[in-house]
Amino acid sequence: MGLKVLVVGASSGIGLEVTKALIKAGSKYEVFALVRNQEKASKAIGADASVVKFIHGDITKKESLVAACREMEALVCSVGAQAGWRLPGCDQYTPKYVDYIGVKNLIEAAVEARAEKALREAFKEHDELAYYIVRPGGLNNKEGGQHGIVVEQGDTGMGSITRQDVATVCVACINEESPPNVTFEILNDSKSPPGDLKVLSTLVPDSL
Numbered sequence: 001m002g003l004k005v006l007v008v009g010a011s012s013g014i015g016l017e018v019t020k021a022l023i024k025a026g027s028k029y030e031v032f033a034l035v036r037n038q039e040k041a042s043k044a045i046g047a048d049a050s051v052v053k054f055i056h057g058d059i060t061k062k063e064s065l066v067a068a069c070r071e072m073e074a075l076v077c078s079v080g081a082q083a084g085w086r087l088p089g090c091d092q093y094t095p096k097y098v099d100y101i102g103v104k105n106l107i108e109a110a111v112e113a114r115a116e117k118a119l120r121e122a123f124k125e126h127d128e129l130a131y132y133i134v135r136p137g138g139l140n141n142k143e144g145g146q147h148g149i150v151v152e153q154g155d156t157g158m159g160s161i162t163r164q165d166v167a168t169v170c171v172a173c174i175n176e177e178s179p180p181n182v183t184f185e186i187l188n189d190s191k192s193p194p195g196d197l198k199v200l201s202t203l204v205p206d207s208l
Contacts, residue, residue, distance in 0.1 A: 002029040005174060006072045008059060008079055008106060010034070010052070011041040014139070015078035017167035023048045025171070034059070034068050060101065065109035074174045075110055077103060130180030132173040133206075136166045137187040144168060148192020151199045152185045159187035172197050181205045 005022055009015030010033035022029045023045075034057045035041040042049040057064035059079055069075065137159045144164025150157060151169075169186055172178065178200040 002027050003074060003174070004030045004032065004072050005074045005076060006032045006034060006055070006069065007076045008034045009077065011037070011044050013078060014136075014163050014166050014170070015076065016044055017144075017163045018076050018078065018170050019045060019052065020048070021164075021167045021171050023051055029174075032068075032072065034065075059103070059106055062105040062109060065106055066112050069106075069110045069113035072110070072113070075106070076170055076174070077106055078170075079103065132170075132178060132180070133183040134166065134169055134173065135183065135185045136161045137185070139163055139166070145194050147188040147190045148194055149197065150187045150189045150192065151197070151203070152187070153183065153204060155185060157185050157187050159189075161186055161188045169197065169200075172200055177201060178203050179205050 007015050007019050007022070010019040019031060019033060022031045030053070031051065032053045032055055033041055033045075034055050036056070036058055038054045038056065041052075041054065045052060055068045057068045059065070135155070137157065138161070140160055140162055142162045144162040144167070146162075147165075149161070149165055149169065150159070165188060166186065177197060178184075182203045183206050184203055
């Protein structure tokens with residue numbers, strides 16, 4: 001069997017594109033998806049949803065996450081809550097509970113379950129895990145693989161990038177084409193040739 005990868009946020013956006021990219025790679029990966037609504041996720045993924053192993057869980061409920069992370073070898077987290085007004089008492093899926101507490105729950109669950117590595121967006125306190133914090137520019141739904149990908153550190157770049165190209169970079173991190181424990185930005189560049197991600201190997205790990 002292939003590398004076991006759990007995608008959190010597989011129903012839309014970057015998480016969906018990562019899921020599709022992993023499926024496209026064939027037997028190299030065994031794809032799992034943590035979902036609250038399997039029907040919605042299956043519809044988004046399309047005909048290939050049959051090869052995905054769905055796990056019911058909720059990032060805001062830590063008790064549902066440890067079992068989901070068990071035996072996983074890589075974890076891709078691409079969740080995000082929209083800010084805005086909500087009815088009193090209906091704040092479970094606000095940015096605070098999803099983007100911060102939820103991601104924190106997920107990383108702690110991965111530690112407890114002894115997942116080998118995680119792509120994570122907001123939590124650095126556990127050195128048991130390797131992480132890759134990928135900061136894309138403005139996201140768009142154009143076709144990926146058409147332009148080069150600029151990789152920078154220091155939060156200095158400005159621009160946009162396709163969700164498919166972000167997914168390509170995430171899969172490259174799963175394949176350890178970058179040193180672990182790094183934070184970096186990615187943008188599309190029409191002047192650069194597509195497909196070359198060798199620069200990932202030169203990234204400098206974060207000082208924790």
